[in-house]
Amino acid sequence: MTPNDRSTFIKRSSENLLSESSLQPPQKRYSIDLTNDSSFLTRSNSAPQSRIKLSRSPSPVRLSRRRHPYQFTKSDISLTPIKGNNDIIDLPLLKIHTKHTSIDNGLPSPINSPHKKVNNEQSCLIINNFAELTLLPTPTNEACHQIFKIPEIVDKILMNLYLMEVQQVNDIERTSSNRNGTIDSTSRVSSTTENSQQLAAANVITQRRGTLHNCAMVNKLWNELSMKYLLRNLTFKDSDKLMNFMINSKTIYEGTKNQTNYPRSMTLYKLNRFNTEDLSIGFGCNDTTQDNIHFNNLQSLQFYICPNLLPMDSWFKEFKNLKKLSLPGNKRIDDKFMIEISLHLENLEHLDLRACYNITDVGVVSIASRCKKLKLINLGRHKNGQAITDVSLVALSKYTHVETVGVAGCHITDSGLWEFTKNNGDNVKRLSLNNCKGLTNMSIPYLVSYNYLPKLVVLEIRDIDHLTNVKPLIKYKLWKKAQNSPLLIESCNRITKLLSFEEEKMKKKRALASLREMQQWINEDDI
Amino acid sequence: MPHSSSRRHQVPDVKNQVEIQVGLVGDAQVGKTSLMVKYVQNIFDEEYTQTLGVNFLKRKINLRSTDIVFSLMDLGGQREFINMLPLASVGSSAIIFLFDLTRPETLDSVKEWYRQVYGLNNLAIPILVGTKYDLFIDMDKEYQKQISNTVLEYANVMNAPIIFSSTAKSINIQKIFKVALSKIFNLTLTIPEITRTGDPLLIYKKFGNQDRKSSKITTSSSQSSSSPASVSVSPRKSKSTITSS
Ligand SMILES: Nc1nc2c(ncn2[C@@H]2O[C@H](COP(=O)(O)OP(=O)(O)OP(=O)(O)O)[C@@H](O)[C@H]2O)c(=O)[nH]1
Numbered sequence: 001m002t003p004n005d006r007s008t009f010i011k012r013s014s015e016n017l018l019s020e021s022s023l024q025p026p027q028k029r030y031s032i033d034l035t036n037d038s039s040f041l042t043r044s045n046s047a048p049q050s051r052i053k054l055s056r057s058p059s060p061v062r063l064s065r066r067r068h069p070y071q072f073t074k075s076d077i078s079l080t081p082i083k084g085n086n087d088i089i090d091l092p093l094l095k096i097h098t099k100h101t102s103i104d105n106g107l108p109s110p111i112n113s114p115h116k117k118v119n120n121e122q123s124c125l126i127i128n129n130f131a132e133l134t135l136l137p138t139p140t141n142e143a144c145h146q147i148f149k150i151p152e153i154v155d156k157i158l159m160n161l162y163l164m165e166v167q168q169v170n171d172i173e174r175t176s177s178n179r180n181g182t183i184d185s186t187s188r189v190s191s192t193t194e195n196s197q198q199l200a201a202a203n204v205i206t207q208r209r210g211t212l213h214n215c216a217m218v219n220k221l222w223n224e225l226s227m228k229y230l231l232r233n234l235t236f237k238d239s240d241k242l243m244n245f246m247i248n249s250k251t252i253y254e255g256t257k258n259q260t261n262y263p264r265s266m267t268l269y270k271l272n273r274f275n276t277e278d279l280s281i282g283f284g285c286n287d288t289t290q291d292n293i294h295f296n297n298l299q300s301l302q303f304y305i306c307p308n309l310l311p312m313d314s315w316f317k318e319f320k321n322l323k324k325l326s327l328p329g330n331k332r333i334d335d336k337f338m339i340e341i342s343l344h345l346e347n348l349e350h351l352d353l354r355a356c357y358n359i360t361d362v363g364v365v366s367i368a369s370r371c372k373k374l375k376l377i378n379l380g381r382h383k384n385g386q387a388i389t390d391v392s393l394v395a396l397s398k399y400t401h402v403e404t405v406g407v408a409g410c411h412i413t414d415s416g417l418w419e420f421t422k423n424n425g426d427n428v429k430r431l432s433l434n435n436c437k438g439l440t441n442m443s444i445p446y447l448v449s450y451n452y453l454p455k456l457v458v459l460e461i462r463d464i465d466h467l468t469n470v471k472p473l474i475k476y477k478l479w480k481k482a483q484n485s486p487l488l489i490e491s492c493n494r495i496t497k498l499l500s501f502e503e504e505k506m507k508k509k510r511a512l513a514s515l516r517e518m519q520q521w522i523n524e525d526d527i
Numbered sequence: 528m529p530h531s532s533s534r535r536h537q538v539p540d541v542k543n544q545v546e547i548q549v550g551l552v553g554d555a556q557v558g559k560t561s562l563m564v565k566y567v568q569n570i571f572d573e574e575y576t577q578t579l580g581v582n583f584l585k586r587k588i589n590l591r592s593t594d595i596v597f598s599l600m601d602l603g604g605q606r607e608f609i610n611m612l613p614l615a616s617v618g619s620s621a622i623i624f625l626f627d628l629t630r631p632e633t634l635d636s637v638k639e640w641y642r643q644v645y646g647l648n649n650l651a652i653p654i655l656v657g658t659k660y661d662l663f664i665d666m667d668k669e670y671q672k673q674i675s676n677t678v679l680e681y682a683n684v685m686n687a688p689i690i691f692s693s694t695a696k697s698i699n700i701q702k703i704f705k706v707a708l709s710k711i712f713n714l715t716l717t718i719p720e721i722t723r724t725g726d727p728l729l730i731y732k733k734f735g736n737q738d739r740k741s742s743k744i745t746t747s748s749s750q751s752s753s754s755p756a757s758v759s760v761s762p763r764k765s766k767s768t769i770t771s772s
C-alpha cells in the first residue's frame with residue numbers, strides 16, 4: 001500500500017464511523033461500512049472539540065451500518081460487501097485480492113471454468129471457493145482486519161500520517177512565502193506587511209484539517225494512538241476550545257501515558273480577549289504542582305493576534321528546547337518579561353517581536369547576550385521606534401550569529417549599521433531596514449559595494465528618506481546575479497524608481513561600451 | 528573565511544555577455560566541420576569524418592568589459608539530416624552557407640540551402656563562404672573566373688557577403704566571424720576588401736547590411752527630455768543578446 005492508499009482508506013473508514021448518530025439496531029450483519037457521505041465532513045471539521053469529548057469517554061466507538069456498498073479497487077486489502085439475496089452472499093467478506101481474481105466484477109476466477117456464465121449461484125460457489133482466503137468472516141459489528149488491531153502497525157500508520165501532515169504544513173508555508181516574493185515567510189522581516197503576514201501564517205495553521213483527527217474516532221485503540229500524535233502540535237483559534245482543552249489536559253495527557261507526547265508546538269490564534277490569567281485556569285493554578293501539561297518538549301510557541309496573552313512565568317523553566325517564539329503585536333510583553341524569559345531560552349533560534357512596542361534595547365540586549373543560537377530576530381515596528389537603537393543592533397552582532405534581522409522603523413544610524421556589519425556581516429542573509437530614518441548614504445551603499453554582507457539575499461530598504469545613492473546597489477545586484485546568488489531588494493516607490501533609472505543608465509552605458517569594444521576588435525589584425 | 532579576500536576591494540563590474548549563434552550549412556564534405564574546429568580549436572585535420580546530425584562548439588572572446596560567445600552549430604551535409612536544420616538555423620543571428628570552390632555543384636546547392644533556411648529564419652544574416660581556396664588557386668584561371676562571377680550573382684540575390692577561405696592554409700578564417708559580427712550589430716568594418724579574381728575574395732561592404740529600420744541598435748529619446756537617449760543592444764536574433772551575467 002502506498003501512503004496515499006493508506007490515508008484514503010483510513011479517512012474513508014473513519015468518516016463512516018462518525019455517522020453513528022443514526023445508529024439503529026442492525027437488521028442484518030454488516031461489515032465496516034464504506035460510505036462517502038458528505039455530512040460527515042462537517043463533523044470532522046469540529047474535530048478538536050470532539051477529540052476532547054472522546055478522550056473523556058473513551059468507550060470504543062461502535063462500528064456503524066453500511067450505507068452504500070463501496071469497494072476499493074487499488075488497495076490489495078479490501079472490504080467487499082457482496083450484492084445478492086442469498087444469505088451466504090450477504091456475508092461480509094474481507095478478502096485478499098489475488099492477481100487474477102476479483103469476485104465482484106463477475107470475472108471467472110482461476111478455479112472456475114472461464115466458459116461458464118457467472119450467475120448468482122456461481123458467485124456463491126466462488127465465495128465458497130475462496131473461503132480459505134477470507135481472513136475475517138466474523139459477522140460481528142466489529143468486523144475489521146486483524147492488522148488494524150495490532151498497536152504497532154496502527155502506530156506506524158499514524159506516525160506516517162503525522163509526518164505527512166507536518167510535511168504538508170511545511171509545504172504550504174513554503175509556497176505561500178514564495179508568493180510573497182521573499183525567500184521564507186517565517187523569516188520575512190518586514191513590518192509593513194505585518195498583518196497580512198500574520199493572517200497568512202494563521203491561515204496555514206487553521207486550514208489544516210487533519211486525517212489524524214478522523215483516525216482518533218475509529219475505536220479506542222486508534223484513538224489512543226492518534227492522540228499521541230495529535231497532542232504534539234496544538235493549535236487553537238477559539239478560546240472556548242482552549243479552555244476546554246486546558247480543563248481536560250490532565251486527563252488527556254494521562255491517557256497518553258508517557259511524556260513524549262507533551263506538545264512540540266503550540267499556536268494560539270486570534271484570542272483577542274484571552275488573558276494570561278485565563279491560562280492559569282487550565283495550566284496549573286498553583287505552579288508548584290503544575291502537573292497537567294509540560295513544555296519540556298516544546299520547540300515552537302506562537303501567539304498570533306493575541307495581544308493580551310503571554311506565556312506563563314511557570315512555563316519558562318521548561319523552555320530549554322524552545323527554538324521558535326513568535327509573539328507579534330503583543331501589548332503585554334516588556335523588558336522585564338524579556339529578561340526573565342531570556343534566562344531559559346538557551347536554544348532559541350527564531351524570535352518574532354514585531355510591533356511589541358514595549359520592548360526596548362534593554363530587553364533585546366538580554367536576549368542577545370543569552371540566546372547565542374539566535375538566527376532570526378524581528379523587532380520591526382511603527383511606534384516607539386526610538387526604543388530600539390544601535391545598542392540592540394550592536395549587541396546582536398557581538399553575541400550572536402544572527403542571519404535575519406528586522407529593525408524596520410527603529411532608530412538605527414549609519415555607525416550602528418557599520419558596527420553591526422563589522423561584527424556579524426558574514427552571517428547576514430536577510431536584513432530589513434525599512435523606515436529607518438536615521439540611515440543615509442554613508443552606510444548601505446558602501447557596505448554593498450565592498451561586499452561586507454556576502455551572504456545577503458534579501459534587503460528591505462523601503463522609506464529610507466536619506467538614501468539617494470543607489471548606483472552601488474545596482475552594481476552589487478548585477479554582480480550578485482552574475483555570481484549566481486541573486487539579491488532581492490525590496491524598496492518603496494521612490495527608491496524603486498531611482499533603482500530602475502540607475503539600472504537603465506548603467507545598461508545603456510555598458511551596451512555602448514560593448515559595441516565600442518566589438519568594433520575595435522573586428523578591426524584588429526588577426527593574430 | 529572565503530569572502531574576506533573580496534573585502535578590501537570594490538565589487539568588480541560585471542562583464543557584458545554577447546551570445547551569438549551561428550549556423551553552418553552546405554553540402555557534405557565542403558568543410559563545415561573543418562572550419563568550425565579550426566576557428567574554435569585552431570586545428571586542421573586532413574581526414575574526413577562525416578558529421579552525423581549537428582555538431583556544436585563555442586568560442587569565447589574576452590574583451591575588456593565584454594565577452595563575445597560564438598555558438599557554432601554545424602549541420603551534417605547529408606540530405607538525411609535536413610530535418611535537423613532548425614537546430615542550426617532557428618535562433619541563429621548569422622548563417623554561413625559553405626560550398627567547395629573545387630566542386631561547382633556544391634555552389635549550386637546553396638540555392639536550395641538558402642531556400643530552406645530562409646523558410647525557418649529570414650532575419651539571420653547570410654554569409655557565402657567558398658572553401659578550400661588552397662586547392663582552388665591551382666585550378667584553371669577560366670574556371671576561377673567563372674566561379675567568381677557565379678558567386679557574385681548568388682551574393683547579390685542573397686544579399687550575402689562573400690568570403691573565399693582555406694581552412695588548411697588558414698586564409699580568411701577569422702574574417703568570416705568578424706564580418707558576421709559587424710553585420711549583426713551594424714558595426715563599421717574597415718578591413719580592405721579583396722575583389723580581384725584569383726585572390727581570396729572578401730566582399731562585404733555592399734551586402735548583408737540591415738536597413739536602418741530593422742536595426743536593433745536604436746537611439747531614441749524617451750518621453751522626458753531630462754533622461755538621456757536610450758540605447759539598447761541586441762543582435763538580430765533572439766538568442767543573442769547582450770546581458771550582464
Ligand atoms: N585542402 C583543403 N581541404 C579541406 C579544407 N577544408 C576541409 N577540407 C577537407 O575536406 C574534407 C571534408 O571536411 P569536413 O569539414 O569534414 O566536411 P563537412 O562539410 O563537415 O562534411 P559533412 O560533415 O559530411 O557535412 C576533410 O577531409 C577536410 O580535411 C580546406 O580548406 N582545404
Ligand SMILES: [Mg+2]
Nearest residue numbers: 559560577578
Ligand atoms: Mg561535418
